[in-house]
Amino acid sequence: MQRSTGMKLFLICLAAVFVLFGMMVGCEQKAEKKAEAPAVQEAPKEAAAPAPAPAAEQVKWRMGSTWTPAINLYHGDKAMIQYVKDLTNGNFEIEWFPSGSLMGAFEYFDACSKGVVEAVGDWPSYWVSKDPAFDFLGSMPYAFTNMDYMLWYYQFGGEELYNEAYGKFGMRYFNLGSTTSESGFRTTEKTGPIRTIADYKGKKLRTPARATIWILQQLGGAPVSMPGGEIYLAVERGTLDGAEFSSPGIDWEMGFAEITKYWSVPCWFQPASQVGMMVNQKAYDALSPHYQNVLRIAARAAAMEGLTFYEADSGRAIEKFKEKGTEIVKLDDASLKKLDELAGEYIIMAAKERGGLFAKILKSQLKYLNEYKDWRDMAGKFGFGFQPSYVDAVLAELDKMGVE
16 A cells, blocks of 8 residues: 555656656747747838939139130130030130120239139230239240240249239239240331341331330330231331231231231241230139149140140241232341340340349249250250350349349
8 A cells, every 4th residue: 555655656756747847848949939930020211312412513704815806816715714614514614705895905914813804814924014023924035935935834933933923913824825936027018028137227116025125126126016906907007117916827817918018037036925824813712622623734735735726827827928928038147146135135134123023033934944955955956946145144143133
């Protein structure tokens, strides 16, 4: 009886163990299933709309010009304007206004300085009355060719000096090209040709540059300063014996073949004309850095376009003049030597009278000529330009003046 009772207790305990074990296994399986069950997914949120791209910078400038539509010294202006438009997908727009549209040619300097217009295409020597420093920034007697201007501007510190001169009036400057040698003096059939310096005596000849005016006066000439647009009628009516204006292609467009017979070469007084663009400094500073860079790149490209255009245009014009009956005559070597000497005299005189920034610019130009001289001599006829005889004498005077 006792054994039976013990057996029952044993079986009861064993059953309890199995029940407890089963409960434990069941709990683990439920936990595993719960762990394996996929997490409840949240409903997808609506994707945020992309931020709108920033609007392109929109800029509109007005650009005046000292040139009328009949005087194509604006070739670099137009090229630069187009390049700026192309590089900004039309978002930087420059509207061009020739001389006489918004105002007269010589009113544009003050207008740009004051911000009435943002930019102006010009010839720097026009502004000598504003500051004598501008005199040789446009042309230099018996000296700089177009390539000399380009080299000096981009590689020998010229750009900084242009900006210093224009900066005095709240502007900066961009090179837009340099013309080839100007044609030289053209005279009427009645006046006759200019073959030697003696032929300048008594002649009423239009020229705007102060250096040329002074040199002609030393030779007994009667130089006259007048705007380019007035030359045609003055020569046609006999008010002038002759005139000079610009390079052959531009002179052709001005109609000079119709009113003159003789063409005297070479152009000793203006071997090149530097043309470019003055820009109001505040307008420039208001541009984004990107658009400032666009303007610089466009101007440099336009300078190359202008340089090559004026060279090619000059070559194409010669036959046109000949076909119209123009007779080309050359100054003799003795006359050219004397003109070289007179140019040096004028430059020394001007440096002493003006000093300041004019002398600083002049010294930089002449130091460039001396630095480039050896290579020019070595290249000979395969290079370009020439070395004026007066360079060392002028530099010596500038050193005496203490010009840095």
